[in-house]
Amino acid sequence: MPVITEVANEDVPLRPGPKGDCLDEDSAAGKGDIEGPSPIQSPKADGAGDDEDDSSFADMPPLESFEADKASKPKKEKKIVIEDEEPEKEVDEDGWLDVLGSGELKKRVIKPGQGKDSRPQRSNWVVLNLKGTLDNGTVFEEQKDWRIILGDMETVCGLDITLALMEKGEVAEIVIPARLGYGDKGREPDVPPKATLHYHVELLDTYPAKEESELPFQERLSIGDAKRERGNFWYGRGDYSNAAHCYRRALDFLDDMGLNLSESPADLQLLLDTRLKVYNNLTATQMKMEAYEAALKSVDFVLKVQPNNVKALYRKGKILASQGNVSEAVS
Structure with missing residues (x-):
């Protein structure tokens, strides 16, 4: 998008200062990911900036004079400068x-x-x-x-x-x-x-893409299972971040929100079973990433539906032990 900049058309002399005196908003607030030099300080005059305040107001004109000066100067309009968009990257001579x-x-x-x-x-x-x-x-x-x-x-x-x-x-x-x-x-x-x-x-x-809840049941099930398989692919390669992303996206499609009751019990059970597989796999992935709080939430979803799920019970024990809750893990 074009960058629109407001430029004040006022004949105000620039205050002398070190290069880089104008900071962007993030820099001024001390934000940003890149560690830089210490904040720029305004130039000191006549020893100003010491611990004690040596300022004197004796030579300042009365307040009314500022108002008079302000009224005597015509108000300057601001110009709008529209800069060109950043150009597309150029191709080399071979295209x-x-x-x-x-x-x-x-x-x-x-x-x-x-x-x-x-x-x-x-x-x-x-x-x-x-x-x-x-x-x-x-x-x-x-x-x-x-x-x-x-x-x-x-x-x-x-x-x-x-x-x-x-x-x-x-x-x-x-x-x-x-x-x-x-x-x-x-x-x-x-x-x-x-x-x-x-x-x-x-x-x-x-x-x-349509909202997942707007898709037909079979399409939701098919896409969700495909994303589960893709998560398994990344997990097998040790790329746990991509695996977790695929599992979360699978859950978006395998959620039962918005489903009507016309689906057969067998289809609904298949959806639930597939979703539980994804949660179990997501738990294993989060454990590999040492994201134990997230893993605990994932495994608890499985155990809420299937309290005797062996994989889920085993993983919950390992999660609790990793968090230092040994007694709870043993129980």
């Missing part, structure tokens, strides 16, 4: 866009799309045709009319990032470094460790 500025994650347009306004937003559905190959040309993945939710970790991180820069109808080549792909482990049996990934992607469509 490659350096997505992150590190030279690793790159994108090249083969066929332009329908303009920037057609780009997908986070949490939108995107529909893709894609083919993934290794450096030697070996195909390790191919999808047709593949539908995923952007930002839900349903594909590798590098592709998730770059899809947000594609336009509807666009065809592009994307090169993804190992650290944003399948990492040092690879993906057995088709992606070796530390492999660079090459994707040929066509963005067929993108549209906002």
Whole structure:
């Protein structure tokens, strides 16, 4: 968006001060994540700033003179300065866009799309045709009319990032470094460790996702279970943060809020059983992350429905022991 700045058109002399005297709002409040130098102090004059207040009011004019001076000066209007938007990142002579500025994650347009306004937003559905190959040309993945939710970790991180820069109808080549792909482990049996990934992607469509409660029962169950499986994938790789994200998203779809009573008892039981699996898996993930309070809430949900669930009882004991509640864990 354009940046709109108000500039006062007043002939007021600038107060001398050290460079950087104007701080942004966060800096002035002492906020921000980056540790910087000590706060800038105003210049001292004639030894001002000592512990004792040596100020004198003897030479100050009466208050009325300030009012007279203020009234005698015409009020100046403010000008509105509209700065241009930050320009799009430039492509190199071969047409490659350096997505992150590190030279690793790159994108090249083969066929332009329908303009920037057609780009997908986070949490939108995107529909893709894609083919993934290794450096030697070996195909390790191919999808047709593949539908995923952007930002839900349903594909590798590098592709998730770059899809947000594609336009509807666009065809592009994307090169993804190992650290944003399948990492040092690879993906057995088709992606070796530390492999660079090459994707040929066509963005067929993108549209906002409906509220989970508005979806038909079977669709909610199918999407929720798919996200559970994706969480298991990340858990198996030791990526517990992504696993927890997928499990939480699975629970969004597997919640029974908004369901009507027309579903069969068997279907409702299947939904509940799948949800309990997700909570059990989320508990294990939170334990790996040492988020014991969150893990305790997750496991208690399972035990509220299934008091004799062996996995849940075992995990609750370990959680309580990790929190120092040994006697409660034993009981």
